[in-house]
Amino acid sequence: MTLRERYRSVQTWATSHQVRRSNLPRRGTGGSQDAGSFVHAEMHLQQTQELTHVGSWEWLIDSDEITWSQEHYNIFGITPEQYRPSVKTVLNYVHPGDVRNLEQTLAKALEERRPFRCEFRVIRPDGSQRTVISRGDWPNTQPGQPRRMFGTIQDVTLLKQAEAQLLAAHRRTRALAGTIEAQEAERRHLARELHDEIGQALTAMTIRLHRLIRRTQSVPCLVDLNKCIDIAARSLDQVRSLSLELRPPHLDDLGLEAAITWLLDQQCEGAELTHSFVVQRLPAEIPDEVRVACFRVAQEAMTNIVRHAAATHVNAELAYAGKKLCFSIADNGHGFDYALAQTASDRGGSMGLLGMQERAALLGGRLEVLSTPRKGTRVAAYFPLRGKPLKKSTGL
Numbered sequence: 001m002t003l004r005e006r007y008r009s010v011q012t013w014a015t016s017h018q019v020r021r022s023n024l025p026r027r028g029t030g031g032s033q034d035a036g037s038f039v040h041a042e043m044h045l046q047q048t049q050e051l052t053h054v055g056s057w058e059w060l061i062d063s064d065e066i067t068w069s070q071e072h073y074n075i076f077g078i079t080p081e082q083y084r085p086s087v088k089t090v091l092n093y094v095h096p097g098d099v100r101n102l103e104q105t106l107a108k109a110l111e112e113r114r115p116f117r118c119e120f121r122v123i124r125p126d127g128s129q130r131t132v133i134s135r136g137d138w139p140n141t142q143p144g145q146p147r148r149m150f151g152t153i154q155d156v157t158l159l160k161q162a163e164a165q166l167l168a169a170h171r172r173t174r175a176l177a178g179t180i181e182a183q184e185a186e187r188r189h190l191a192r193e194l195h196d197e198i199g200q201a202l203t204a205m206t207i208r209l210h211r212l213i214r215r216t217q218s219v220p221c222l223v224d225l226n227k228c229i230d231i232a233a234r235s236l237d238q239v240r241s242l243s244l245e246l247r248p249p250h251l252d253d254l255g256l257e258a259a260i261t262w263l264l265d266q267q268c269e270g271a272e273l274t275h276s277f278v279v280q281r282l283p284a285e286i287p288d289e290v291r292v293a294c295f296r297v298a299q300e301a302m303t304n305i306v307r308h309a310a311a312t313h314v315n316a317e318l319a320y321a322g323k324k325l326c327f328s329i330a331d332n333g334h335g336f337d338y339a340l341a342q343t344a345s346d347r348g349g350s351m352g353l354l355g356m357q358e359r360a361a362l363l364g365g366r367l368e369v370l371s372t373p374r375k376g377t378r379v380a381a382y383f384p385l386r387g388k389p390l391k392k393s394t395g396l
């Protein structure tokens with residue numbers, strides 16, 4: 001409906017209304033002037049109701065006559081021509097699960113002559129559903145005047161949807177935090193088991209094999225025993241590096257800087273990459289969860305460089321600025337299309353980039369990925385920290 005059409009419809013309505021209200025005292029000098037400002041005010045009210053999705057109603061209780069504003073009709077998805085409201089018939093538009101509560105609320109309000117507030121679902125004639133909040137109150141009436149209530153109806157469907165989405169997101173975040181925490185605990189447990197149980201068993205086995213070598217004279221036996229020692233040594237190496245990868249003890253014993261140094265040394269050496277690591281003004285204490293999340297980001301970013309970047313050099317930096325801990329790592333590899341990789345990972349293609357984002361987001365931080373074809377990639381993770389004293393900077 002255009003503004004002009006709306007103006008005409010309100011004008012028509014107001015003119016008929018004027019007739020019925022003709023016994024009201026008139027203010028001002030010219031009747032048409034009063035009617036003009038009345039129409040204007042009415043139009044203003046109608047627009048405000050449309051904008052805010054709040055309709056209004058009036059109820060003559062004894063005759064069960066109800067008047068709705070245009071926005072009230074809009075919320076119910078019907079027109080004044082299709083429906084003349086009454087309390088009995090309006091319940092046909094209310095979700096069956098909410099009828100009882102609405103009836104009880106109204107009955108209580110009538111009995112105790114109190115204002116009411118009731119939330120319920122409206123089923124429109126086209127089958128769609130809206131959630132509304134209806135509020136009612138009693139105007140000041142003289143004794144003997146008919147009982148009357150007036151009120152508003154607010155369409156809160158979008159608000160409810162946003163609330164539900166927020167709740168679901170909150171639940172997902174909590175579940176994710178729980179999963180990550182459980183995963184870290186499991187990794188720590190596995191790392192210890194591997195190191196202590198299997199590592200020690202392999203060491204004990206190697207010692208016995210050496211003892212057997214000293215005792216035997218048989219050359220074929222000596223060959224086999226030496227082979228066994230080699231296998232045990234390789235397995236021990238693998239167990240150690242697996243255990244370190246799962247949970248480097250540096251992270252718990254020596255801190256984040258030492259753990260990242262170890263990670264870079266170990267990974268860059270294996271992949272024949274040169275690297276630099278600059279550490280600036282770190283807080284004296286970094287909370288456990290930030291330390292672990294930051295290390296896991298470094299680990300995934302470094303793994304990605306080794307697996308995908310075809311780089312020759314890596315620059316890493318750990319700094320504290322603006323109450324945030326920032327870890328960044330840049331390679332000079334061939335880069336990639338981040339938007340495309342994100343779409344793939346949203347579809348469940350890969351977990352690395354998503355995992356880094358989630359680790360940062362869970363702690364109120366964020367991940368930034370900047371990648372330029374043929375110029376390399378820079379991954380930066382920011383973790384907010386509450387103000388802590390700083391310790392002196394180091395560089396590598």
Ligand SMILES: Nc1ncnc2c1ncn2[C@@H]1O[C@H](COP(=O)(O)OP(=O)(O)O)[C@@H](O)[C@H]1O
Nearest residue numbers: 304305308309335336341350351352353354377
């Ligand atoms: N530093 C990088 N250099 C080049 N490509 C990268 C880099 N990091 C990530 N990628 C690209 O982004 C994709 C998604 O990475 P990720 O989510 O970690 O999954 P995955 O490593 O399992 O493939 C990779 O397959 C790769 O194509």
Ligand SMILES: [Mg+2]
Nearest residue numbers: 303304352353
């Ligand atoms: Mg990866």
